[in-house]
Amino acid sequence: MLKRLLPLALCAALGTTVCLQASADEASVKKALETKLGTKITSVTKSPYLGLYEVYAEGQIVYTDEKQSVIIAGTLIDGKTMKNHTAERMHKLMAIKFSDLPLEYAVKQVRGDGRRVMATFEDPNCGYCKKLAREAVKLDNVTIYTFLLPILSPDSLEKSNQIWCSADRAKAWNDWMQDGRAPTGKGDCDTTAVQKTVELGRRLNINGTPTLFFADGDRIPGAVPIAQIEQKLAANAK
Structure with a gap:
């Protein structure tokens, strides 16, 4: 229940318009990249780094910007904690029920x-x-x-x-x-x-x-x- 409520609480704090805009941006990036790459994309999520979007498709993560001017295939390391952000996200994305x-x-x-x-x-x-x-x-x-x-x-x-x-x-x-x-x-x-x-x-x-x-x-x-x-x-x- 808490996991379901957290996104709602965040939206309440930031404002519904902000949340809707974020969802719209992710949807537009997904649609554009599916056309460019010619493959079905599982998910697109705004990452906490450099305004990049995390794109998960075919068991792999790549990153792109809002305009898809670049597509980055590689590992994101958090500069403060030195944790492998990409590996942590892959662990979550590849989990199943x-x-x-x-x-x-x-x-x-x-x-x-x-x-x-x-x-x-x-x-x-x-x-x-x-x-x-x-x-x-x-x-x-x-x-x-x-x-x-x-x-x-x-x-x-x-x-x-x-x-x-x-x-x-x-x-x-x-x-x-x-x-x-x-x-x-x-x-x-x-x-x-x-x-x-x-x-x-x-x-x-x-x-x-x-x-x-x-x-x-x-x-x-x-x-x-x-x-x-x-x-x-x-x-x-x-």
């Missing part, structure tokens, strides 16, 4: 009481994903939803379909990722879930595997130490 994930399309594994949850997007031929699978056996009291995202090769799609069509998907996944035992499923069942995951990966701008999501919506791309995953799970369980 965990409950929006179509978990029925994922391979589900429950360990212990399963009270802690995470989701991963992985390619069966991804070396970093195999490392993650071997390390993840150390996690307990967790439910892991693994979305099969075959983006590396045609064989990735074949293996994803075989794993999905296995009688025990979690076992087939672990046998392959942890021990190198190839899946024996024929891959001729309904593999809509794999196709839908590929589409979901595009919508979420997932460009590499593994990509991890946690209960608070935070995204961590790439291979990370198991200690960091455990820390994140513990924080969300509080």
